[in-house]
Amino acid sequence: MISNSDTTNVVKVTKSTTTVSSDLAVDGKMEYKAILFSQKLYNMEYQDGILSKPTSSMIRIWQKHLGVKQDGKLGPITIAFDQCTLGTPVDRKISSGYSLFVAAM
16 A cells, blocks of 8 residues: 655646646547656656556555556456546546546546
8 A cells, every 4th residue: 555655746736836838639548648647747767658567656646646446457347447537438447548537537
C-alpha cells in the first residue's frame, strides 16, 4: 500500500498551478508519450514512459486518488473507477485503437 509520504510530491493538477510541456496529442492511446507525460506531471522518480509490471508506482498514485486498493495493477476495477470519474462509458477495459477513457485522461 502506498503511504502519504510516498506521494508528497503529488499536487492537484489545475490549469493555473501546473504546467508540463509536451507535444502530446489527444489520440486516445495509452502509449509511451501519454505515460511519460503522466510521470512528469506527478514528478515520478522514474520517467521512462513505461508502466512497470507487475506493479507500477504511477498506477498506485492513480489508485490513491480514486480511493481504490493500491496494488499498482491497472486492472478492471481501477479502470472502471477511473472511467466513472472521467464520465466515459464504463466497460472496465482500455479499448484498443482509440479509447475515450485514455483521451479523457
